[in-house]
Each structure stands twice: as structure tokens, then as C-alpha cells.
Amino acid sequence: MRTRHRITAVAVGIAALAIGPLAALTTQAAVPSPDGWSLVWSDDFDGPAGTGLDTTDWIYDIGHSYPGGPANWGTGEIAYHTDSTQNVYQDGNGNLAIRPLRDSAGNWTSGRIETVRSDFEPAEGGVLRVEGRIQVPDVTGEAAQGIWPAFWMLGEPFRGNYWNWPGVGEIDILENVNGTNEVFATLHCGTSPGGPCNETIGLGGSTTCQVSTCQSAFHTYRMEWDRSGSVEQLRWYLDGNLFHTVDETDVDATTWSNATDHGFFIILNVAVGGDWPGLPTAATASGVPMLVDYVAVYESEGGDPDPDPTTPPPGDHDAYSTIQAEHYDAQSGVQTETTSDAGGGENVGWAANGDWIRFDGVDFGATAANTFSARVASGAGSGISGLVEVRLDDVNAEPIGSFAVANTGGWQSWRTVPANIAPTTGVHTVYLRFTSGQPADFVNVNWFTFSH
Template identity: 40%
Template structure:
């Protein structure tokens, strides 16, 4: 199913895609500083802050045969006086707004930060209550800031949350890039338990994005995680700044059109949008099994030096920094998987930093230190707590030999 959207003045066709089921896990931690925040506090009827949000305006079908005309009027996007932004889709006469697209029958709003805020990596999070009804299509998503030069899908697209009205209990998170766009987008879906609907209450939607990995969560439950290994050998285009978009579409190829049971107006109610920077953090220990530390054998700085478990002693050989490029560093070099191997039992060593996937690591909220290239965990060999036990790469299994803590 091909789902296209258009950014006015940038590109004619931008897809968003359907996603599939996934496994629940704790969401990754994100402890970086808040760099963008809007709590939508203000008087009822006030327009959203123009220093943070701009409007896409128009009704061309947005490449998906959608029916809405996006306006910049407070009838379609305004604060409610109770700390929320309300995006309202109305059955309207778009001719009142200069609609030139013959089939648009509704008005709504689409807000974006292309001219006000972009960022690579970190946590992008919103708390929303979704609309209900056949034909409704709310979304919170992101596009690469190089879309004007690279074009879509080479610029990349990250869909944090999409919902279509005929699936009131399910949201989708998806990535799009060259070779995996539109209906071939790579993603997953999350369904609320016990028949709950996303229109019944507020829920929190987030992505935790780091070099080589993107993880989606709902209400703190991670339901999907994608890395370059998931895109079939295609190019990973998620290592540059993106901007945010939130909108409420009506009708289109994916959700289908409203029917006789769909009532209007419908509202997407947004409690907040918040972005935290990547957590590069300060240097410190990484502790694991038996409270011992990740250690560089003999404090040796030579390439290939064994990385091991050792009683914590406060030396520089145990003083690690999580860098913005996804590497983990001590003594001026990087934590590295020997030979870039993805096999269970691959040796973990110290090596000159080189930016390869063998040196990318993500510390998840479940305290797994994951190498996204292999989608495997840093592991204490044989769960041995003796000083000098070498560390290795191993399939993630949730055991104590793979739990790591920064302190």
C-alpha cells in the first residue's frame, strides 16, 4: 500500500507506511537534556507558538487522495486553555480557504518544525489522545532536513506514530528510505490490550534514536527496534538531523474515506511534544556482574587489548564515556568488536576509534549494552565473575551476564 504526503515547497510525494506486529520490551532510557519542549500552555483559542511550529497549507490530496485542506486558522489548530494543543478536522467548505483541489471536503491542520528545530538522535516524544472514526489518520512523524537537496526517500522518514480509524486500538511506527519506502517501509505495530482504544485516553509515543538504531515505544513499552540489519542491504539514511511533523488527515488510500458513522469535528489532542538530546554523559564506570567493572587489561592502550571484567578501582582503564557518535571510549580509544564480527563469542577489545559499526553501542532501558550492527549484547564470558574474565559479543538473553549500569 503506497502512502504519500507532500511538504509544500519541498517535494511532491512523501510516503508513510503500514507496519507489522512486534515484541514488547522496556523502552530505552534517554537521560540527555531537553532541547525542545512545548507544553501548549496558553489561553484558549491561541494559535500554536510560531517560534516552534509552522503550518503546511493546502489541499492537493497530499499524494494519498486525502480529502482535507490544511489551514493555519485557529479553527483547526489552537490551544484549549487546559495545557493542550487541539488539531481539529472539520467537515467544511474548503472553498472558503481557497481550496483548488476538487475533492477536498474537510479542513484540518499540519504543523512542522522544518524552519524552527531539527536534530539528529535523542528521544522524540509526545503525549496525545487520538481521534476516532473511519477515515481518520493522525500522525506524529519526522523527515530528514536534507529533503530539499536529497529528495524523498533518500532524506529518510521516521514515523513515530500513525493510526488509521479502522484500527482504533493499534498504532504503527515505521522508517522509510531508498529501497524501503511507501508500502515497503520497515516497521511494526502496537496494539493496546483488552480492547482499549487510543481515542479513550492519552498515551505517550516515542522514538529513541541513536547511531545505527531506532526504537519505538508506547507508554514506556518498547515494541519495535530497527537497525541497518533490518533494511535488506539498503542504505541507512538516519544519521543526520530531522524535523518533526504532526497532523490529522481525513481519508486517503490507507485509512479510506469517512463513512456515515464518522462524526465531525474530530480532534487530535496533544498534551506535549518533547525532545531530549543524545545522552553523551560524563565519563564514569560501567558495572555489571558481581558489581565489577568493564576494564581495559593492564591499562594498556595498544589496539587489540582485552576488555574484561575486573574489580572496580577508579583507574582510567575503567572510566568510559558514551560519545555522541554512538561509541564508548576510554584511554582515548573505543570499545570494539574484533574484526567487525557479528558472531556469538566475538572478542571485545580496545581499538583506535574509526566510526565503524563494530564500535557502535546502545545502552537500553533494560540495561543491555547492544551492538546494533550485530544486534547482540556485551556479555561476560560464561557468566564468570573472576577478575580478568574477557567480555564478548553474544545473543541478548536477559541474563545478569549482560546487564550493565553507568555509575
């Protein structure tokens, strides 16, 4: 899905529901002690089966909205959130369960909790790490329609105001909708709709769970907020693999300051319905929980204490090698998906007018490059086409080259398209910007390269 436009939905009531069988037992993992990190706060949910949470650490959100805040939590979701152990409970096996339930009248209840602490932010010159080991509801297909689990953070100034979103900042560490094997990570900021952060979409990226799906097993979801360098950065990881970054230079200084110059609180919830996943249907399964093994917050004095050696380092791209599109350093408006192209892996997709992907530190060397080639596919409708443009150092700079793309026979029907570029040497930030006269998605990109 590409949009998350906020809508209003009909409120429903709460009904008494009995707890059914717990999810299959799983082995609890201890809260990790990663090298180079100091533990700030954690919860490993090791209470007796059927018990609630420690309210010195957690706040239960109740109803359909914050008091005086936007209806249906501002997202159009329809479940009434409760503090009942029918919806939010420890399962006796070291997990928190947040379980959406439907009663005989078709009304939904679920759970939404947030940390009492709202001061989570990195020290000046330091790094904050927020991590959870989570299994999203183990349901797919029609049975997952409208189910929207999330692990995320909101800026402390939101508390008591409730109308200053997205300016105060929202950091989504994990979102998943409708039982797909895809993880979304996003920074929301600025103004809505539109604005510097492309709301209501935000500055987001996505990836897929490997080895086992997001639904069938636990995976580790992590966000690092780094203030140790000259440019402040947010980084997102799935099972230790970096898949998305946002730098403070991606937006103007005021927008970044408003979104990040304060603490944050952590939220776990399972929404039902909403403008992004759509409403549940009669086929949507009731009673399948999201399981959370632990949530932990760490701090470090600076840098990336445990970089993943399998992930290409940001800002280190050889212009004359094959640059995988999904290894961008930042993006706006696109997502990643598994590709059927030769070599496998992932491609960047859902690219439409105004979207872009950014690659830092692309080294063209001393001999000028004058050709650009990209591996693209398109399933765009009749009459829909656009340009894949190369821009240097500023997303709004004049293109140094481009080529046009229309329907290639399908979104996984790949071809390599060359184009001339202005002679280019040295090291640059490279933007692939997508421009079209129509608003529809028009191209997927698997990889690109330059040549002399």
C-alpha cells in the same frame, strides 16, 4: 492494513466553520525530566483557550501540498490544511488540538504543523529522544473511517525539494488509522516502490495501547535514535515499553546514510482520507480532535539511560526457551495483534512472501539443536500456503529448516508445527522468513523454540 501505496485524490475547498465544544478537559502533564536526559526543545501548549501556536516554533502547512510538491501531500488525503483556530488551537487546558472538520457541502479541513527547527539528530556517540503525550481522536468504528492522526519526522533535505522521499528518511513515531486500537511505527527510506526499505510499507512495527485504548486516553509515544554503539539503531516505545527497532545493518550503508546523515523536523497532523485508511464516509464524525499534551526532544551521551525492565533485552534469547514472536529485534512486512491463543499476549501476523522477523543473539549453546517448533495459525484462502523458514545470520542465507503452512481453520486457530533443522550450535541471529508462491498473507506466528 498492509499497504500504503501513494495515490492522487480530489482537492476540496475550505469553508468557514465555527468552533464547537472542546473535548472533555484532561489533566495536563508537565514536560518530564527523565534521568540521564537533557532537554533540547519542547512545547507544552499552555496558551489560552482558542489561541494559535507560536510561529517562532511552528510552521503551519497550508492547502493540499507543499508548493510544487506531490498533490495531496503524496498520500491521497483530501482535507485542506489551514492555520485557522477552527482546526489548530490550544484548548486552555494545556493541550494542542488538531481538529478535522466537514462543512455542509462535505468538504474537509484539518491541520498539519511542523517545527521550525529541522536539526534534530543525535550527536556522534549520543542518543536523541523524541517524545509526545497524545490522545488520538476519540472516535471508533464507522465514525472513524478515514481519520489518520500522526506524530512523525522528515529529513531536513526534504524542505524545498519535496520530491526526494523516501530517500531522505521519514521516522513515524505514531500513526493510527480508522479508530483501531493499534499504533504503527515506521522508518521509510531507500526508493519507492520496493527498494531496500520495502516501500511504500517501510520498515515498520505495531503494537496496541494497554489499560486504556489509544482513543480513550493519553499515551506516551517515543522514538530513540542511538548513535552510541557500533551499530546505529532506532527504537520505538509506547508508554515506556519497547516494541520496534531498526538497525543500520538492516539496510545497505548508502541507504542508511542518505536517510539519517542529517537533521529532522517534527510533524503533527490529522489527515482525512488517503490510500492507507481509505476515504471518509457520511458516517465519519466531524470535529473530534487529536490532543497533544506536550512534545519534547532530549539528548543523552549514550546508551539507553532508562531501559524498561519489563521488556526483554534485544539480543538476548535462549534458543531452548519459548521465544515470543512479537519480541523480535527487527522485522519487515509484519504487524502485531492481540492473540486468543493460550497465554494471551500478542502474535505476529500478516506474514506473506518475503516478509521476515529477526531475533538477535540467539544462544544455542555447545550441544547442537536439531529441531524447531512454532505455534502458527492461518486463515489463508483455498490454494494459498507457504513456508516458515529458519535462516541464520543473513536473511538471504540458505534455510537450515522449514515447514509448510496452509489454512488451519482461521487466523486465531492455533497449532504447534515441528520441523527438523541442520545441527546448530553457538550464538546466531535467527530470521524467520516467510516464503510463498502467492502474494497473499498466509500465516500468523505466536511463538517458537528449538530443541536437541
